[in-house]
Amino acid sequence: MANVRLGENVGVGEEVIKKACSMAMKAHKSPDKLYLSDKIRCSSPEGPLEKHVFSFSGSWLVSDWFKKGPFGAVDVDLQVFPSFRYLGLKEIATVNEAFLQRFKQVWDYPQFRNEVCAFTIPVAFNFISFLWVLLFAFHA
Numbered sequence: 001m002a003n004v005r006l007g008e009n010v011g012v013g014e015e016v017i018k019k020a021c022s023m024a025m026k027a028h029k030s031p032d033k034l035y036l037s038d039k040i041r042c043s044s045p046e047g048p049l050e051k052h053v054f055s056f057s058g059s060w061l062v063s064d065w066f067k068k069g070p071f072g073a074v075d076v077d078l079q080v081f082p083s084f085r086y087l088g089l090k091e092i093a094t095v096n097e098a099f100l101q102r103f104k105q106v107w108d109y110p111q112f113r114n115e116v117c118a119f120t121i122p123v124a125f126n127f128i129s130f131l132w133v134l135l136f137a138f139h140a
Contacts, residue, residue: 015042020053027055035106037115054116056106064098072097 019040027036035056042049064072073094076084084093106112 023055031057059098
């Protein structure tokens with residue numbers, strides 16, 4: 001069996017994955033901020049690229065982690081978020097319901113929506129829990 005690095009396997013550069021994870025932790029340490037955003041400069045076969053990553057804090061309340069089942073998992077509404085997929089898979093993602101509600105709250109904030117929609121290149125959002133990171137691309 002060949003060794004494949006995560007970035008190669010899912011088509012997302014490892015520097016993007018590392019930065020997104022780091023930003024997710026910063027967001028959890030900054031619950032007073034609605035969201036954090038940053039640019040990531042990364043390499044590609046076509047040359048240097050700039051990507052934008054948005055992070056926001058989720059809930060760490062036990063009641064939010066065990067709503068309606070383990071980890072509060074719910075399927076994503078693809079009418080609202082058509083790009084939510086498991087990292088590296090084409091399957092519809094399940095996410096923590098409290099995180100999804102938080103994302104909807106952030107998405108309804110006009111400044112956030114304007115900032116995201118200003119980009120013509122893919123944008124990565126991330127949620128982080130103890131065990132997983134979910135990234136998805138948003139195409140304006």
